[in-house]
Amino acid sequence: MFGPDNRGMTLSVLLVEDDEHIRQALGLALDDEGFTVTDAVSGEDALDLLKTTTFDVVLLDLMLPGVDGLEVCRALRAQGDLPIIIVTARTDASDVIAGLEAGADDYVTKPLMASVLAARIRALLRRSGRQDEVLRVGELEIQPQTSTVLRAGAEVHLTRTEFRLLVELASADGRVVSREQLLQRVWGYDYFGDTRLLDVHIRRLRRKVEADPDDPELVVTVRGVGYRVDL
Template identity: 45%
Template sequence: MGSSVLLVEDSTSIRVAISAALTDAGHSVLARGDGARIELDLAEFRPDVVLLDVMLPGSDGFALLEIVRRRSDAGIVMVTARDTVADRLHGLTEGADDYVIKPFEMAELVARVHAVLRRRGRGASIVHVDDLVIDPDAAVVVRGGTPIALTATEFRMLVVLAQRRGRVLTKTQILTAVWGYEHYDPNLVEVHMSALRRKLEEHGPRLLHTERGRGYTLDSARPVRSS
């Protein structure tokens, strides 16, 4: 999707995890531990979306929200453990596009960022891979004109692969993007990937490819080699 995201989050572990997930989703990410440079970052980096933690050293996320709204037309997603209705209303009424409560699934946060991008006309929505059509907004998958019924997990995996079409994703990257954690059993990926591949191949040649020893990629059908 190629959009730029400015992330302001003081927790190093959370900052690294969010940055990795967004980078894997094809975004350019600038990550900061506080908002001391935010005006300069807005001018030089020109983000499409700004992710703001609320509880930050120095100026808090609500103060930074006001700066972003004055200086930029970027989408804004507040990310915080403060889950009171008053806090959510404060953020949304002051101009935030979304408000995500910690703890959250990484896949959900990435999906929220994509939704903000689409609402602002900056994110591609429908993805085409040969005769396969994926509509993330409507949660619809069609191949050769035939709708394909997928489970929620299969659909999330397909979207993750489609948004990185042609790139090889490791099992760890897929686990992180779909389940949000790296310590799940990698066999989860194999089981769901096998089911997803079977459903896609009921309607045409293989688009979901296994790169031995590396991972998986979604790309155009490859010619069958004769023996």
């Protein structure tokens, strides 16, 4: 259910960017990296395209004329778990967090190299094949083979990234998983830098799986180290 397997297949990318030059340059460079790039010049344009065409990943600029990037992000997230990477010139903490809260899986700040972006796209689309057994945490039942999570028998809808985060935590059997390990295993590259990415995703995950997200009982913070699940 996570789209086509990316091995041996050309990945299709929807690039939503209003700056013509950036669109062209990134398009050329991503083409060199082996992606099929489709352009959208505005949020409306992107949403229209997505009605008729399927893509493997969306690269979304936040500052768009008309429908704002955040709104596009929320609209896409409401429709499904299509991977979204925000490409933004805004570097303020509040902008980054707003983008992630709107449902983005990852973000990169301009100026970015297409090669870096390519690595992140591949990491995001990589299937996590480490775990096939059904995992149980509290009243959660995690089925890696079908990528579904049941809570007391009812399905909880998680995005690809949230799901992988939960699997990494659940398969540690209650041991602490450090922030660095989570970033490397879930986002897949040697990540260093701010941990807002992880913080926001943990928050989103808790909102979906915890009875009381403000007083988490399943995904527990270990101060100064990382997170663990409370079996």
